Amino acid sequence: MKKILWWGLSLCVGIGFQTTSFAQNNLAMGSSNQPLKYRIAFIDPRFQLTREKFIEVSQQAAEIWQKETGKTYFIYDSQAQLSINLIYDDHQMLKDEQQNNLDALLQKQEAWRIKNEEIVLNKQEVAQLSSDLNKRKISLKAEFEQYQQNVTRFNQGEHRYYRADELKEQQNQLQQKSGNLQNESNSLNYKIQLLNSKIRELNEEQSDLSSLKTQFKLEQKTSIHPFHKGLFSQNQIQIYGYASLNDLRLTLAHEFGHALGLKHTTDPKSLMYPRLKEQDIHNFKLTDSDLELLGSIYSLIKENH
Numbered sequence: 001m002k003k004i005l006w007w008g009l010s011l012c013v014g015i016g017f018q019t020t021s022f023a024q025n026n027l028a029m030g031s032s033n034q035p036l037k038y039r040i041a042f043i044d045p046r047f048q049l050t051r052e053k054f055i056e057v058s059q060q061a062a063e064i065w066q067k068e069t070g071k072t073y074f075i076y077d078s079q080a081q082l083s084i085n086l087i088y089d090d091h092q093m094l095k096d097e098q099q100n101n102l103d104a105l106l107q108k109q110e111a112w113r114i115k116n117e118e119i120v121l122n123k124q125e126v127a128q129l130s131s132d133l134n135k136r137k138i139s140l141k142a143e144f145e146q147y148q149q150n151v152t153r154f155n156q157g158e159h160r161y162y163r164a165d166e167l168k169e170q171q172n173q174l175q176q177k178s179g180n181l182q183n184e185s186n187s188l189n190y191k192i193q194l195l196n197s198k199i200r201e202l203n204e205e206q207s208d209l210s211s212l213k214t215q216f217k218l219e220q221k222t223s224i225h226p227f228h229k230g231l232f233s234q235n236q237i238q239i240y241g242y243a244s245l246n247d248l249r250l251t252l253a254h255e256f257g258h259a260l261g262l263k264h265t266t267d268p269k270s271l272m273y274p275r276l277k278e279q280d281i282h283n284f285k286l287t288d289s290d291l292e293l294l295g296s297i298y299s300l301i302k303e304n305h
């Protein structure tokens with residue numbers, strides 16, 4: 001199942017940069033060509049994220065801007081004006097809960113898959129045993145028929161071919177084989193019964209799983225939509241939640257982009273797309289559309305100065 005992660009959406013658009021003068025006010029680089037300094041002001045303890053870790057992630061977010069441009073855009077400075085706050089709200093609690101539900105669901109699904117694989121193997125084994133057993137039954141039946149013919153001939157007086165003690169011995173052997181075959185057949189039947197009850201169990205679990213999935217999808221539909229993860233306004237970046245450190249890094253990098261004065265792109269792979277969607281969150285590189293946006297702000301600043 002794909003995780004659904006969100007950037008801040010409407011708030012970014014609404015409070016972001018509507019006028020170029022606003023962008024200029026915030027653009028330390030624009031006027032002095034100095035990197036924009038930021039500090040970490042507040043981390044809600046419920047995130048269980050240390051300041052050191054948060055600083056590290058913010059520096060990685062800053063590196064995203066540096067890597068493709070060769071320019072330092074952001075520097076951590078505990079005295080900076082621009083502050084970053086990690087704020088816990090109900091949405092985060094809901095999000096955590098949903099993440100836990102999703103993890104549990106994925107675990108159950110994996111357990112089901114393993115069980116299903118075992119059952120498929122079991123089925124193959126039972127089918128093989130059953131086919132072997134049938135072959136032996138057929139061959140035993142042929143031996144019985146041969147024995148019956150021998151007895152008939154003996155009874156008709158053909159004593160020169162068959163002796164009574166030999167026939168008796170044959171009879172014992174056939175009874176022995178027949179008994180063995182019966183035992184194996186019983187144990188096979190027992191295996192089949194076990195297998196059938198496992199299959200019933202598996203089917204029940206599958207229907208439980210699919211109703212859990214439906215429930216989960218419903219919860220996502222009704223609750224995640226209004227949740228905005230990040231917000232930039234004048235001298236503050238607020239982060240309201242994240243699903244992983246990769247997610248946090250990219251959310252920060254996105255809000256950093258707003259702090260530079262960038263608006264949104266329409267390219268789903270880009271950092272400045274309003275949502276985390278098709279971006280490579282593990283190893284993100286600025287896309288052409290991000291760089292174009294950056295370039296347009298720069299030429300704009302140059303024209304004005």
Ligand SMILES: [Zn+2]
Nearest residue numbers: 008012013274
């Ligand atoms: Zn945004």
